[in-house]
Amino acid sequence: MRQTDTGDWVRAPAKINLTLHVTGQRDDGYHLLDSLVVFAHVGDKLRLTAGDDVALEVSGPLAAGVPTDDRNLVWRAAELTGWRGRIELEKRLPHGGGIGGGSSDAGAFLRAVGWQKSAVSLGADVPVCHFGQPARMSGIGDQITPAGDVMTFFAVLVNPNVHIATPKVFQNLVAKTNPPMPGLPAPGAGGRVWIEWxxxxxxxLQDAAQEVAPIIRDVCVALAETDDVLLVRMSGSGATCFGLYPSAEVARAAAETLSQQHPNWWCVPTVLN
Incomplete structure (x- = not known):
């Protein structure tokens, strides 16, 4: 692996599961998924400086509690690729929030160093974050189908500052064999078609996550009560939820309202594509 310096900061955008269908479970325990994934304009960022040993420095408004050793997926991505050097990671996404914070960091690292091989060994979300564009994610996260015709959405992301362990959510999942997604809307389909779809x-995973963290219900209710919201859903295994809106201005107004009502929640307007 070439010892890359990025120089500039590399974006690690939030991963949003617009849908997440659990379609089965393999004999080895891995769950089979079918998910439409897009990425937000908000995220973490990292910078790489080649050196003799791996060193990880974490800063940013949400750095508290983020490991700086081999428990961090970025560190493990460096080990996977054989890259050595200093990694500066600025955390702006909630840790363990269901929006791929750690997985997106690892995916951004892999893109930065030019890694072309599979990275599913790092986690189910890492391959789609490595791809970094709208995609249908299936299998155990290892099957990535580009979904370039997904429309752009205006959204508000809300996390009640709750960390949820993904294995606990899957343990609470009652039905593990559910229908997969149908085909995506036709290219050029408008917003109404997409929202209906x-x-x-x-x-x-939403019901199972709400059993672990009932506050997720409160977040969804709060989003549903904002003006002109089109759709409310949880992303990933939680606890981050999102609302979709008809315009950037409406999304910003909704985020401002939610921030005033719940000042302890992480709440940001963004664009998904």
Whole structure:
């Protein structure tokens, strides 16, 4: 592996599961997924400086509690590729929030160093974060199908500052064999078609996550009560939820309202594509 210096900061955008269908479970325990994934304009960022040993420095407003050793997926990505040097990681996404913070950091690292091989060994979300563009993610996260015709969405992301362990959510999942997604809307389909299609889909982990962290219900209710919201759903295994809106201005107004009502929640307006 070439010892890359990035020089500039590399973006690690939030991963949003617009849908997340759990379609089965393999004999080895891995769950089979079918998910439409897009990426937000908000995220972490990292910078690489080649050296003799791996060193990870974490800063930023949400750096508290983020490991700086081999428990961090970026560190493990460096070990996977054989890269050595200093990694500066600025955390702006909630840790363990269901929006791929650690996985997106690892994916951004892999893109920065030019890694071309599979990275599913780092986690189910890492391959799609490595791809870094809208995609249908299936299998155990290892099957990535580009979804370039997904429309752009205006959204608000909300996390009630709750960390949820993904294995606990899967343990609470009652039905592990559910229908997969149908085909995506036709290229060029408008917003109404997309919202209707998304509304007919699911996040099969949402009920299980709400059993672990009931506050997720409160977040969804709060989002549903904002003006002109089109769709509310949890992303990934939680606890981050999102609302979709008809314009950037409406999304910003909703985020401002939610921030005033719940000042302890992480709440940001963004664009998804």
């Amino acid at each position: 998304l509304a007919a889909q699911r996040n099969d």
